[in-house]
Amino acid sequence: MSIFAPFLDVLAVGVHPATRGIAAGKHYTSPKNLPALAGADAVVRRADGSLAHVSAMGAGTLAERIVIDPATAVPVPDGADPAVLAATMNPALSSWAALRTRVPFQAGQSVLVHGATGNAGSMAVKVAKHLGAGRVIAAGRNRNRLDELKAEGADAIVALTPDEDATAAAFAEAAAEVDVVLDYVWGAPTELAMRAVLGARTQRTRLLDWVQIGGMGGDAITLSGHALCSTAFRVLGSGFGSVDMQVMQREFTELVAAIAAGAMAVRPHPFPLDQVEAAWAHEDEPGERTVILL
Ligand SMILES: NC(=O)c1ccc[n+]([C@@H]2O[C@H](COP(=O)([O-])OP(=O)(O)OC[C@H]3O[C@@H](n4cnc5c(N)ncnc54)[C@H](OP(=O)(O)O)[C@@H]3O)[C@@H](O)[C@H]2O)c1
Structure with missing residues (x-):
């Protein structure tokens, strides 16, 4: 960065699971040394008055003024709502980056979103459709949220219930032939x-890319070697670190434009900076994201 x-x-500044995880020292981008600034991303105003979005991850954004590498600032179109962008970018970029940079996704292919009822999963349903998916299957625990996702464009749903046989049967019926799985559960x-x-x-020779994005259900799995060699099956991840930052910047610019145009949105739950403790403790309702306004 220039001096x-x-x-x-x-x-x-959005308060995302990653924001809390980084601050708690539990995220792979958590700073190694203290003191450290919280905040994983932000909408900022530049010296010329224009707005930009920045993803600083471990570098911190939760301050009235920050210094960033100007090359990492993604331009925000005039008229975009900073709170909506701060709420939506982090959840939406997870599926956007995965489908645009990690797998050979093509319009018309089918996508299963595992863990679709959280904000990132819900955005994944919208993003997949926006990028041309032919069929999108939403799998999650919250039945009401699944029904909402169906009304908002998901082609099929899979209810994740404590009955493992019923859950497995639902996956088999709805998602046996998908091309891509976007996995927020693990x-x-x-x-x-x-x-x-x-x-x-x-x-079995039709390629299936299973993309790990989130770990709401755990950080590890046991995977049989048989599964890998008996099917054209690839397991990979998507996140900061797995994609070149210049490529990410290009993709983020398109995503910011799509959000600003109203293609997808997470509802912001705003708090002023002087209520930062209440903001940090707030548990978001499905479909909303805490945002600190400065
Ligand atoms: N790699 C990336 O680029 C990237 C970017 C953004 C987010 N992420 C990750 O994606 C994950 C989700 O983020 P988010 O913003 O969507 O968080 P969120 O809005 O808080 O949603 C998390 C959801 O996970 C669901 N969940 C928790 N345990 C589950 C389980 N055992 N089975 C099924 N669903 C379960 C819950 O839904 P119900 O209570 O409705 O079941 C909850 O609403 C996090 O791990 C986050 O770090 C990764």
């Missing part, structure tokens, strides 16, 4: 989902 990088006014629920989908697959 002449200017201070920028911060307008809005852990034991993913082991079940993989067994069910692979077990029911009829076209």
